[in-house]
Amino acid sequence: MSAPDGILGVVTQGTGGVWRVRADDGTMHDASLRGRLKKTDTGRRAGGSIRRDTVEAARERLKLAVGDRVRLERDERGHALAIAEILPRHSRLARRAPGGGYGERVLAANVDQVVIVFAAAKPDPHPRMLDRFLVIAEANGLPARVVVNKVDLVEPEVAHARFTDYPRAGYPVHFTSTKRGDGLEVLRRALAGRTSVLTGPSGTGKSSLINALFPGLELRVGAISESVNKGRHTTVGASLHPLPGDEGGFVVDTPGLREVGMWELPVERLDLCFPEIRAHREQCRFADCRHGAEPDCEVRAAVERGEVSVERYESYVKILDERESEVVKW
Numbered sequence: 001m002s003a004p005d006g007i008l009g010v011v012t013q014g015t016g017g018v019w020r021v022r023a024d025d026g027t028m029h030d031a032s033l034r035g036r037l038k039k040t041d042t043g044r045r046a047g048g049s050i051r052r053d054t055v056e057a058a059r060e061r062l063k064l065a066v067g068d069r070v071r072l073e074r075d076e077r078g079h080a081l082a083i084a085e086i087l088p089r090h091s092r093l094a095r096r097a098p099g100g101g102y103g104e105r106v107l108a109a110n111v112d113q114v115v116i117v118f119a120a121a122k123p124d125p126h127p128r129m130l131d132r133f134l135v136i137a138e139a140n141g142l143p144a145r146v147v148v149n150k151v152d153l154v155e156p157e158v159a160h161a162r163f164t165d166y167p168r169a170g171y172p173v174h175f176t177s178t179k180r181g182d183g184l185e186v187l188r189r190a191l192a193g194r195t196s197v198l199t200g201p202s203g204t205g206k207s208s209l210i211n212a213l214f215p216g217l218e219l220r221v222g223a224i225s226e227s228v229n230k231g232r233h234t235t236v237g238a239s240l241h242p243l244p245g246d247e248g249g250f251v252v253d254t255p256g257l258r259e260v261g262m263w264e265l266p267v268e269r270l271d272l273c274f275p276e277i278r279a280h281r282e283q284c285r286f287a288d289c290r291h292g293a294e295p296d297c298e299v300r301a302a303v304e305r306g307e308v309s310v311e312r313y314e315s316y317v318k319i320l321d322e323r324e325s326e327v328v329k330w
Contacts, residue, residue: 006071006072007021007023007029007071008023008024008069008070008071008072008087009023009024009070010069010070010110010240011064011066011083011109011240012028012066012240012241013066013237013238013239013240014064014066017032018030018031019032019033019064019083021070021081021083023072029072029081031070031082031083032081032083033064033083034073034082034083064083065092065107065108065109065238066107066108066238066239066240066252067108067110067111067195067240067252068089068110069086069087069110070083070084070085070086071084071085071087089109089110090110091109091110091111091140091141091142092106092108092109092110092111092140093107093108093111093114093136093140093142093197094106094107094140095107107238107252107254108238108252108254111140111142111195111196111197112194112196113142113144113145113194113195113197114133114137114140114142114145114196114197114199115147115196115198116133116137116144116145116146116147116200117147117149117198117199117200117205117206117209118146118147118149118200118201118204119149119150119153119203119204120148120149120150120153120154120159120175121150123201123202125148126201127162127163127165127311127315128311128314128315129201130146130163130166131274131312131316131319132315133199133200134146134273135270135319138272138273138274138275139269139273145172145173145190146163146172146174147174147176147187147209148162148163148173148174148175148176149178149206149209150176150177150178150205151175151176151177151182152177152182156175159175160175165309165312168276168309169274169275169276169312170275170276171275172190174186174187174190176209178205178209178211178212184212187213191243191249192248193248193249194250195250195251196249196250196251196252197238197251197252197254198251198252198253198254206253206254210241210253214241214243214244214251216244217241238252238253238254239252239253240252241253265323267290267320267324268288268290270319270323271291274312274315274316276302276307276309277291277299277302277308277312277313277316280299280301280302281299283298284296284298284299285297291313292317300313
């Protein structure tokens with residue numbers, strides 16, 4: 001809505017320096033980012049090392065992202081719109097910059113939940129990769145739910161067996177099929193009235209799923225590359241879409257991710273990002289237990305008793321080793 005202090009709205013998409021903003025009255029506007037708000041490249045190497053001053057500056061500088069609430073103002077002539085202010089966020093979903101870069105990429109702002117979509121087949125699911133997505137959601141303080149799509153391609157018991165660890169860990173799991181309609185109504189209710197980020201590997205059918213849940217959004221859908229059994233990217237950048245119906249809400253469609261990296265997650269807090277491990281860590285003998293070779297580790301004991309799955313524990317150990325190597329590298 002128009003007001004003396006400008007137009008308030010939410011960022012729905014951004015490419016090439018031009019951002020698409022949905023005003024509170026439902027109108028759409030294209031706007032550039034006012035000069036003083038533009039981010040600069042930070043965290044690059046200088047002389048073989050990370051410049052600490054630019055890293056600290058990056059932490060203080062707010063980078064515009066899809067989902068941000070903004071205030072628009074017109075230029076002196078009253079024509080072109082510019083983003084004059086980025087309003088405070090209540091949450092964000094961020095991951096490490098791709099390519100092993102030093103820094104973070106904010107995928108979306110003001111998020112209520114993360115919905116991680118994997119396929120039952122084509123491409124074959126890799127639960128250990130799912131663990132990484134879940135760790136990123138946990139590290140960002142966001143609730144997560146898992147969607148196993150394309151269940152029409154496998155027998156029901158096969159799909160459920162591959163993902164049995166996740167309900168045990170406390171995550172809601174939805175088994176869906178856009179062709180048969182399996183699980184769509186329950187998932188639709190879980191998205192209504194919330195801002196949900198749909199993420200996951202390429203080719204799992206995220207855009208097709210959104211189209212089936214909310215006809216009319218008509219997101220672009222791509223085919224699976226048979227030669228590599230991976231999806232071709234059809235979403236080139238995150239985009240926010242208002243959901244139809246009286247309950248409102250938004251869904252953020254993100255590009256398929258072929259690598260999942262964590263940024264600034266202290267190694268000593270990694271176990272907090274596994275709910276079933278988190279439930280046992282306080283009973284360990286040592287407060288700084290890494291749940292490896294330390295004596296009287298309650299987490300390892302829980303694994304032996306079957307209260308924590310071996311596969312999820314092994315994921316924790318692998319990610320821990322990677323994070324410790326990265327700390328030494330940086």
